[in-house]
Amino acid sequence: MSSTSAAPGRGEKPPMRDALVAAAFRLFLERGYEQTTVDDIVALAGVGRRSFFRYFPSKEDVVFPDHERCLADMEAFLAAGDATDEPVRRVCDAARLVLGMYGENPTFSVQRYRLTKQVPGLRAYELSVVRRYQRALAGYLRARFAGRPDGTLRADVIAAAVVAAHNNALRSWLRSDGRGDAGAEVDRALAYVQSTYAEVPEPPRAAAAEADGDVVVVVSRRDAPLWRVVKELETVLGHG
Amino acid sequence: MSSTSAAPGRGEKPPMRDALVAAAFRLFLERGYEQTTVDDIVALAGVGRRSFFRYFPSKEDVVFPDHERCLADMEAFLAAGDATDEPVRRVCDAARLVLGMYGENPTFSVQRYRLTKQVPGLRAYELSVVRRYQRALAGYLRARFAGRPDGTLRADVIAAAVVAAHNNALRSWLRSDGRGDAGAEVDRALAYVQSTYAEVPEPPRAAAAEADGDVVVVVSRRDAPLWRVVKELETVLGHG
Incomplete structure (x- = not known):
């Protein structure tokens, strides 16, 4: 198991991986992200450096430990659809998987949000993750809109709209320290996109x-x- | 003049800055981006390191020498608008400034596109630049939609749609090695967004x-x- 994508999926998180994330966040919050080294993290978790890199390619990855799994879940969900799915509804449902990941542990999500705001390198990492979600959604829509005039334009624009709506609601929830009903906020935001773009089932x-x-x-x-x-x-x- | 934002604007590009960009690109294309140092660039341009950093905070910035000016132009253009401007049209027109920058020198734009595809660090830089354009557009729309229910949601979604449409057309033009009419492609892509979101003049x-x-x-x-x-x-x- 040498890459993150081969890391265990939902429901089989190994304790060592969780221990590394917990140790890393304790140190990030106590001393700051830049001041914490991988050596500090493994020392606190009581494991060796190789164990760290078995789960996380870099220090940045430990801040976002579940995005690889979530991306894989999203891709599997999109691939499992069929031609009867309304395409815009399907990508909105796929985006909800990201919210689900944040909602699994609100305290951790809020801590990470605050940390990310302070560290430019983490903001850049987050942008690249968001970009990968957006590409997954756009790829699905491009396939569904294949052969239509302006199919790729429509796909790219709708994927961007879905991600922007999702993140507008997600960030509003994170800014409120995880209070309130994130699911309802995201539903409302995605409903706006669906009402704009969803295709009527019949012509x-x-x-x-x-x-x-x-x-x-x-x-x-x-x-x-x-x-x-x-x-x-x-x-x-x-x-x- | 110690920061990029204080660098000279359009129409007053100093020859030394242009010489640094030309030297950098010659070396990036000959040896590769990672293999080229700032010292190599200044040696070829015949200037000192301080001159380089007077214009560019880092090696990455020399790859995108005109984005700071373009961002400033975009912000000025948005600020110069008034309440009679249809908001979605205004952000579409603002996005066209980015296309204008790419169109000033198609050969350079195509070279940079190829280089950026190969270097992960440059892709990350580009994502952060795109994010800044998108924030500028969203900020304008948030102000225009202030007080409306879901104003920030609508603003964020439309800004994302504008950027996605613009970049869909821009990338298609760059992939075709700068052949074809980029302006017409971008107009068509932005017209799709305007037809979706532009407000009717009356309630x-x-x-x-x-x-x-x-x-x-x-x-x-x-x-x-x-x-x-x-x-x-x-x-x-x-x-x-």
Whole structure:
């Protein structure tokens, strides 16, 4: 087991790995990230340097110990979908896996958020992780939109919107020290993206209507007969 | 002049700075980025180390010599706007400044694109630059959407969508070795974002309608009288 991607997955976290993460965070919080060496971490955890590097390629990786597993989970989830999945819904559900990881241990997530804000190297690491999530989502959407005009544009834009919405809600929760319902905040943020981009299951007819506050959106084929559109509108507006 | 942000702006590029960039790129292409030191660069340019660091905080910065100016231009452009600007259009126009920078010297832009793909450190640097552009756009939109429910969510999502659309078109142009019309590709990509997010000038009534292919979208207040909505629909569908 020489790379992070081969590290044990969910439900089989070895105690030594957990002990290294706990030792690292205790030292990061006590002395600061830059002032803590891998030698300090292994000394506190009572293991050798080789054990550290068995689980973590670098000191930065111990700050984000679960992203590799989460990325693998996300890729597996996307690969397990089929053609009947509404594509935008599927990537929103995939993004929720990241929130799930943060929610497993709110205290740790908040500590890490504060640490990351202070250390430029960790911010850069986090950007590269976010980029990998975004690429996984975009890759799935590109495949689903293959052959469509502007398929890659649409895929890239929607993946970016999903990540931005997810992170807007996640960061708001982290800034509030993990209080409040992160799941509800992320659901609301992702619902905004889904309402913008999700495809109606059938080619749009005088049918798809969505109420958002006091605004009603009606999508209709240009050649739909007017009486059908009006009938739909009556139903939606409650005049019928 | 000790920081990049204090470096000379557009139209007053000093010859020494240009000479350093030219020397650096010649060496990066000949020997590789990692194998080139700042000492090698200043030796070829015939200047001292202090001159290098007067213009560039690090070796990475010489690869992206114009981003600081472009970021400053973008911030100035956004700050110069007023309340009559449609916000999404304004951020799309701001994003076009980045394309303009790449278009000033296509050969250099393509070389840098290839170099960045090969060097992980440069990719990380580029991610952090992209992040700063995205924050500038999001900051502008947050201010414009202040006081609206979900204003920050909307701002963050639209900024991410703009950057993703811009970069989808820019990268496609760079991959084609700078052939083709980058401006037209970026315009098309940004038009997709604008058509999704741009606000109708008036608060939505039974009015805003947008035709996209053979699909018509009507946005209406839930409490609008049905006859007004039907009238609008007739006009849009061409039955009236």
